[in-house]
Amino acid sequence: MRLKINDSFMWCGVKYHVHDFEPPYIYIYREDGDRRITKSKYLTIITDPTFEIMNHKRKKLLPEEEQLDSKKRALIDTLPTERRNLALEKMNIIAPILLYEELVSGDMYAAYSFVEKYQEYLRPKEQLENLKKNQLIERVAKKNNYSTRQVFRFLSKYKKSEIERTNHGIEGLVSKAHLNAHNRTDEVSITLNHPKKIEIILDTIYVRLPIEYVPLIKEELEKFIVKKKRKVSLLTENINILCTSRNLKPLSYDTVYKIVDRIDKYVFERISKGDIVEPQFLKEKASNQFAFAPLHVIEIDHVRLPITLIDPNTGVELGEPTLTLGLCVFTRMVWGLDLSFEDPSGNKVMRTLLNGICFKRAKEQYGTINDWEMHGVPSVIYMDNGSDFKSNYVKSMIEDVLRTELRYRPIATPRYGGIIERNFGTINTKFLENLLGYREKFSSGREVKKEARLEAILTLDDLRELLVHYITDVYHHSEHAGLPLECNTPVARLYTAMDVMGSLPFIPEEDEIYYKIQMLPSEMRTYRKDGIRVENVKYASQETSRFISKSQKKNCKIKFNVEDISKIYLLDPDSKEYIEVPSISPPADEIEGLSRKMYSSIRKNLIEQGQITKQQIPGSSLINKSKLLIREKYNHMVTTNTPARRRALSRGFELSVKEPEKKVKAEKVISTVEQLVAKLNAEKKNELL
Structure with a gap:
């Protein structure tokens, strides 16, 4: 809006x-x-x-049919034409088998649909009830010129993806060859540098040739790239001259042509225009060339900040925090962030997304001079290939909830994230460097880390507040070399764009709760007589008792917050809205604010002590007793163990650490003669005075 x-x-x-x-x-x-x-x-x-x-209606969940269609469209539309058609082709191949499985489970509509759509797979006078699944798979494979093993593989991949993410089974049929091609053991990389500016990396390509060919191909390709007239035939001839001189088998024209085709076309375009003057231009190319407006492209990445923080209650060292940052490529404004001791995860990405799309309220919360004016749902989110970014949970948040296109950097090419990497560098040199507890990013010696620990004085909340002040009042108003001269600060770039486009789209405050619930992880669960059981916690309410099912398994879609297990949200299939369901065992009011990690530690401790079995749910008295025991263990560990402190805080503890008592040296025993000498010396000293 x-x-x-x-x-x-x-x-x-x-x-x-x-x-x-x-x-x-x-x-x-x-x-x-x-x-x-x-x-x-x-x-x-x-x-x-x-x-x-006026006339604004709060956003509701889409009707089921529209929602399913939208989800499928969101996936298919992001694929290149060739890969999209291949995935749809595989989907069409296994479609009759999936429909057959539905009719076998008793769905009469599926039986009618099968006869209407796939009559060709039935022999003359053959009854549908006599058809076996293996027979159908054989006929499907034969008709589509695939082996039965391939069809079984398509089916398996579809079902695996469907289990991980409902209505996204087709994602399992998308070829992953383009992502993992260079992980083959028989492939080698060729890094192409500008021949006149060696420090500039133009591109990295992968070839399936013996290693002896690499230096020869690299040498000729680097010459080929900067030529005004590029003829593959001449390149092939030059490579083969070198091959002959090294007693290597010459390469065919087709082989050389395919190698050239792997070079990014953007490299040729920029060299033709004579734009290569600085190393960073290629670092920006993957996202910067596509950013045409504020919120068009947002880059997100994680970084470990080289500053040691302490616990606010005890003053003990907690180590270095991890910053997750979202940056608007067009304006260079910070879109969203999350600062915590948690390692990179889907949960950190979720908090960053929420921070990015919602109003920041920096003036109210931190007393900043300026407003943090970057907010709203972006068109494209650009990430690297880390496992935390490629999880189905993160894909679901971005593609299904935000309806945003998700793109990834080319694998093994960190330079493609140059914009956000330089922003991390700016934070280090312009902001962190002035704070106590900071260490040089690439200085990892013991003495450097020890000095940083001794100087540490800031807490996580302190650093977060200072970082928000720096971003809002300093960084957004500082000149940026990557922006045009006429609007060379992030804020000026934003205002210039808003003069043309109008205001940024925003999410009304009353709709924020919608997104906070929608972005939580989801699962399918069974509602039994005693409620829904999730991670050994039972949830139920009078309002949701109508969902109890005796026969149907996993009939309810729920969402849960890993940082508070006292409630879950259950989707009402009729109203398309989520209903809050409190825990009944243990009671919600006794575990409010308790994280999954903490609860898991409590149960593990009680099981080890024999207080409960693996299937039992602990009562409130046992939970409190276990909390006390675990806290005592952690307080014993955290005196010298920094990772233990961080684990304790992530589970919801407050540390109460005692400094180790210093050993008192035993007094030296003085002989009678020594006592007498000391007495005489003291008397002599007094006489002199």
């Missing part, structure tokens, strides 16, 4: 109309009265609790 010229809205109980924009201000006038135009801060208006755009 966004405000546009001539839009009407309610603010402080009065109806207004939008006259014009002058970022960061907006010109408005009242519908009643003299219609005098007034100038107000845009962000102040849209974040006010009384603000409401």
Whole structure:
């Protein structure tokens, strides 16, 4: 949602109309009265609790049919034509088998559909009930010129993907060859540098040739790239001259042509224009060339910050935090962040996404001078190939909830994330370097780390507050070499774009809870007489008792928060809304705010002590008793063990660490003679005085 010229809205109980924009201000006038135009801060208006755009309806879940179709479209549309058609072809091959499995389970509609659509797989006068699954697979394989093993493989991949992510079975049929091609043991990489500027890496390609060919191909390709007229036939001839001189078998024209075809076309384009002047241009190319407006492309990545933090209660060292950052490529403004001791995970990505799409309220929360004006749902989110970014959970949040296109960097090419990598470097050199507890990023010696630990004085909350101040009041208003001269600060770049486009799209405050629930992890669970059981916690309520099923398994879709196990959210298939369901065993009020990690530690401790079995659910008294025992263990460990401190905090503990007692040296025994000498010396000293 966004405000546009001539839009009407309610603010402080009065109806207004939008006259014009002058970022960061907006010109408005009242519908009643003299219609005098007034100038107000845009962000102040849209974040006010009384603000409401006229005729705006809160976002609801889509109807089931529309939702399923939308999910399939979101996946298919992001694929290149060739890969999309191949995935759809495999889907069409196994479609009759999937329909057959439904009719075998007793679905009569599936039986009618099968006869209507796939009559060709039945022999003359053959009854559907006499058809066996293996017979059908053989006939499907024969008709489509595939082996039965291949069809079985398609079916297996589809079902595996469907289990991981409902209605996304087709994702398992998408070829992954383009992602993992260079992981083959018979492939070698060729790094192409600019022949006149060796420090510039133009591209990295992979070839399936003996290692002896690599230096020869590299030498000729680097010459070939910078030529004005590029003839593959001449390149083939030059490579083969070198091959002959090294007693290697010459390469065919087709082989050389395929190698050249693997070079990024963007490299040829930039060299033809003579644009290569600095090493960073290629680092930016993968995302920067496609960013045409604010919120068009957002880059997200993690980094371990080289600064040691301490616990606010005890002052003990907790180690270095991990920052997850989202950056708007067009404006270079920070879109969202998450700072914690948690390792990179889907949960950190979720918190970063929520921080990015919602209003930051930096002035209210941290007392910043300026507003943090970057917010909203982006068109494209760009990530690297880390397992935390490629999980189905992260894909589901971005593609299904935000309806945003998800793209990944080329594998093993970190330079393609140059924009956000340079932002991390700026944070290190311009911000962290001035704080106590900082160490040089590439300095890992014991003495350097020891010095950083001795200087550490900031807590996680302290660093978060200072970082928000730096981003909002300094970084967003500093000149940036990657921006045009006429608007060379991130904020100026944003305002220039808003002059043309109008305001940024935003999520109303009342809709934030919708996204917070939608972005939680989801599972399919069975609602039994005693409720829904998740990780040895039972959930039930009178409102949701109608979902109890005696025969149907996994009939309920739930969402859960790993940081608070006292409740789950259950999807009502009729209203398409989530219902909050509290835990009944243990009671919700006794485990409110308890994380999954903490609860898992409690159960493990009680099982080890023989207090409960693996299937039992601990009562509140046992939970409190176990909390005390675990806390004692951690307090014993954290005196000298930094990882243990971080684990303790991640499970919800407050540390109470005692400094180790210093050993008192035993007093030296003094002989009688020594006592007498000491007495005489003391008397002599007094006489002199």
